[in-house]
Amino acid sequence: MKYKRILVKLSGEALMGEKEYGIDPKVLEQYAAEIKTVVDAGVQVAIVIGGGNIFRGVQGVQSGLADRAQGDYMGMLATVINAMALQGALERISVKTRLQSAIKMEQICEPFIRRRAVRHLEKGRVVIFGAGTGNPYFTTDTAASLRAVEIEADLILKGTRVDGVYSADPEKHSDAIKFETITFGEVYEKGLSIMDLTAITLCQENHLPIVVFDMNKKGNLLKLVEGEKVGTLVH
Numbered sequence: 001m002k003y004k005r006i007l008v009k010l011s012g013e014a015l016m017g018e019k020e021y022g023i024d025p026k027v028l029e030q031y032a033a034e035i036k037t038v039v040d041a042g043v044q045v046a047i048v049i050g051g052g053n054i055f056r057g058v059q060g061v062q063s064g065l066a067d068r069a070q071g072d073y074m075g076m077l078a079t080v081i082n083a084m085a086l087q088g089a090l091e092r093i094s095v096k097t098r099l100q101s102a103i104k105m106e107q108i109c110e111p112f113i114r115r116r117a118v119r120h121l122e123k124g125r126v127v128i129f130g131a132g133t134g135n136p137y138f139t140t141d142t143a144a145s146l147r148a149v150e151i152e153a154d155l156i157l158k159g160t161r162v163d164g165v166y167s168a169d170p171e172k173h174s175d176a177i178k179f180e181t182i183t184f185g186e187v188y189e190k191g192l193s194i195m196d197l198t199a200i201t202l203c204q205e206n207h208l209p210i211v212v213f214d215m216n217k218k219g220n221l222l223k224l225v226e227g228e229k230v231g232t233l234v235h
Contacts, residue, residue, distance in 0.1 A: 002227035005044040005121060007148040008035070009141065009158045009195075012050035012082055014215065022053060023085050027216075031159075032089035034221045035126065039095055043225050044121040046151055047128045048144040049086060051078025072136035076103060079140060083130035084108065096125045102134030102143070114150050121151065141195035145202040156208060157224060158195065159215025164232035165194055181233045194234060203234075210234040 010031065017024025039045055055078040061071050080101055087097045098120045099109035109130060110116065120127045132143040148156050166176040167190070184204040187194055194200065194212055203210055213220050213231025224230045 001041055001043050001225050003043060003154040003225050005046070005151065005153050006038075006225060007046045007048065007144060007151070007153040007156050008221070009144040009156055010047065010049045010086075010215065011160065012052035012054060012078065012140075014053075014159065014161065015049075015082060015085070016053045023082070028085055028089045030218075031215065032086065032093055032095070034215070034218070035090060036093055036095050037219075037222045038225050039124070039126060041222065041225065044124070045126045046117070046121060046147060046153065047083075047086065047126065048140055048147055049079055049082045049128070049130070050140040051075050051080075051082055054078035054081060069136040072132075072138075073103075076131040076134070079132060080105065080108065080130040083128045087128055090126055096123075097128060098125050099128045099130060102129070102131040117147075118151055127151075139196050139199065141199040142202065145195070145199040145208070148208055149202060149206045153208070156203065156210045157221065158210060158212045159221075160212060161214065161216060162212075163214040163217070163230075165192060165212050165234065167192075179232050180229070181235065183235060187234060200234075 015023045015027055017027040035045060055074050061068050083099055087099050090097050100112045100117055101109045102112050104111050117127050129147045132140050133146055144156055162170055165179045165182055168176040170176040184200060187200055211231050211233055220230050
């Protein structure tokens with residue numbers, strides 16, 4: 001394997017599949033199977049998952065349900081629901097996991113402790129990080145970058161519905177151009193929304209590459225850790 005330790009960033013919306021809300025069990029099972037192939041190959045895997053399929057803090061503010069901080073905390077709880085669902089799917093296919101949360105929930109998961117997370121990874125367990133950074137005003141993209149830096153991951157793999165980074169949304173613009181590789185500086189210059197700027201800056205400052213790829217295509221995750229060119233490399 002080209003990489004020893006990776007962090008996979010999944011969006012909550014990806015778990016919806018064809019549904020308008022919640023979690024599609026088929027998508028969950030597919031993702032779990034993809035992750036298992038990488039774990040079985042000896043790669044250490046950490047995961048950060050969003051909560052947009054259940055609740056977004058910004059949506060809460062817009063609808064008048066909560067102020068921004070309260071809404072973001074509600075979104076963090078949504079990420080834990082998704083993390084528990086993915087944990088269950090992985091354990092059903094005999095993948096050992098640990099769920100760590102940035103917000104203490106002793107009956108559900110461990111608190112985030114960096115050294116403990118690294119030890120779990122070294123023992124071959126998949127570590128799922130829930131509740132973002134534990135702070136409002138930060139996205140799960142930033143949480144993924146932060147945790148990847150903390151555990152000294154080799155790279156971040158951002159699984160999306162498209163096969164890389166484009167000059168425009170390829171689902172809306174047929175003339176969008178795909179980038180095979182792109183620098184962090186070019187991401188800033190072109191205003192590309194790969195991850196939020198806080199997350200991108202954190203990766204840039206810590207020399208942590210990102211690969212944006214299609215998580216829904218079977219075998220892509222394994223190909224990436226084997227060193228094949230899949231998706232777009234941001235470096």
